[in-house]
Amino acid sequence: MRATPEHELVERCRQGDETAFRELVDQYKGLVFALIARSITNRARAEELAQDVFLKVHKGLPYFRGEAKLSTWLYRIVINVLSQERPELATASLDDRDDEDRPRVQPAADDRAFGDLVMKDRLHKAIEQLPIPYQVLINGHYLKGMRYEDLAEALNMPMGTVKTHLHRAKRRLRHLLETEYR
Amino acid sequence: MAALKEHCDDLEPLIEGIADGSLPLSAEDAAHVASCAICSQRIERARSIENLLSMREIAQPQAGFTQAVMARVVQERWKAERAIDLGFNLAIAAGILVIVAAGAGLLWSLGMLSITIDVDAIAQALATTGTGRLLSQVQTVAVSAVLLTMALVLWWWAEAARE
Numbered sequence: 170m171r172a173t174p175e176h177e178l179v180e181r182c183r184q185g186d187e188t189a190f191r192e193l194v195d196q197y198k199g200l201v202f203a204l205i206a207r208s209i210t211n212r213a214r215a216e217e218l219a220q221d222v223f224l225k226v227h228k229g230l231p232y233f234r235g236e237a238k239l240s241t242w243l244y245r246i247v248i249n250v251l252s253q254e255r256p257e258l259a260t261a262s263l264d265d266r267d268d269e270d271r272p273r274v275q276p277a278a279d280d281r282a283f284g285d286l287v288m289k290d291r292l293h294k295a296i297e298q299l300p301i302p303y304q305v306l307i308n309g310h311y312l313k314g315m316r317y318e319d320l321a322e323a324l325n326m327p328m329g330t331v332k333t334h335l336h337r338a339k340r341r342l343r344h345l346l347e348t349e350y351r
Numbered sequence: 352m353a354a355l356k357e358h359c360d361d362l363e364p365l366i367e368g369i370a371d372g373s374l375p376l377s378a379e380d381a382a383h384v385a386s387c388a389i390c391s392q393r394i395e396r397a398r399s400i401e402n403l404l405s406m407r408e409i410a411q412p413q414a415g416f417t418q419a420v421m422a423r424v425v426q427e428r429w430k431a432e433r434a435i436d437l438g439f440n441l442a443i444a445a446g447i448l449v450i451v452a453a454g455a456g457l458l459w460s461l462g463m464l465s466i467t468i469d470v471d472a473i474a475q476a477l478a479t480t481g482t483g484r485l486l487s488q489v490q491t492v493a494v495s496a497v498l499l500t501m502a503l504v505l506w507w508w509a510e511a512a513r514e
Binding site: 187190191194195198199202203206207212215216219220223224227228288289292307311312313332335336339340342343346347 | 364366367368371373393396397399400401403404405407409410411412413416417419420421423424427
């Protein structure tokens with residue numbers, strides 16, 4: 170089935186068309202939920218937060234002027250919802266220098282934990298410790314359907330710096346795995 | 352040894368770019384990595400993380416997700432309507448209070464408000480009270496009554512519009 174063009178869908182939603190809003194939820198629920206579920210381990214809570222995102226969309230639609238893309242606006246709401254859930258990570262510094270101060274563990278030659286199931290769990294826990302913009306950057310980048318442009322706009326970052334921030338986020342993740350989640 | 356450590360420190364911020372292939376290694380850096388256990392270990396680890404990140408499963412919402420959202424939308428709307436209803440009810444209660452107070456004021460000014468109500472006294476007071484004084488009280492009651500009627504009409508209209 171052909172997806173309704175974004176502006177048409179938004180306009181119908183703004184006019185109070187419930188079917189259009191249902192269509193909007195159906196169209197974006199996969200991305201929104203996947204993005205949240207990668208930051209929130211508790212599945213029920215992740216589902217609740219994803220629903221909150223769409224409730225905020227429903228409330229905000231009359232004021233949505235279409236200057237940004239609907240998807241960008243949605244991702245911004247996801248970031249807000251995650252920031253409200255983990256306020257301590259919403260304002261965490263993205264500055265690399267803060268990370269330099271952490272005690273570092275040199276990778277041991279016999280560390281073969283990477284690649285196994287335990288490692289996946291460690292990775293998830295480490296991602297949960299990252300500042301929210303870094304979480305969204307990492308989680309979104311590896312989700313099919315999210316583009317650099319969307320991430321840059323949603324995170325208010327210039328396109329040119331998205332890749333740099335992504336590398337910084339992954340570096341911080343590696344450091345976390347080398348220290349706290351060994 | 353110090354030079355080797357310095358090279359490791361220089362390469363450290365670039366490890367992720369090297370691991371995901373977006374930053375090509377210079378010949379000098381490649382030679383260093385080949386001979387440095389720390390750097391090659393870091394790159395290997397960054398590649399493992401890169402692989403794990405790209406292999407993470409994509410969680411799907413439950414089948415009833417859209418219905419759950421729509422149910423919450425209805426619930427939220429109901430909450431908002433309840434708040435409006437509460438506002439109307441309060442306005443009507445205030446209107447009734449004004450009318451009762453005005454009526455009580457009228458009775459009091461006519462001298463008819465006492466613990467025991469004497470019907471003869473009421474009739475006598477009605478007959479002897481000055482018309483102007485009575486009229487000013489009647490005006491208050493009339494304005495209150497109009498306000499109450501307006502509130503009721505507005506309520507009726509809101510309910511009809513909702514249905």
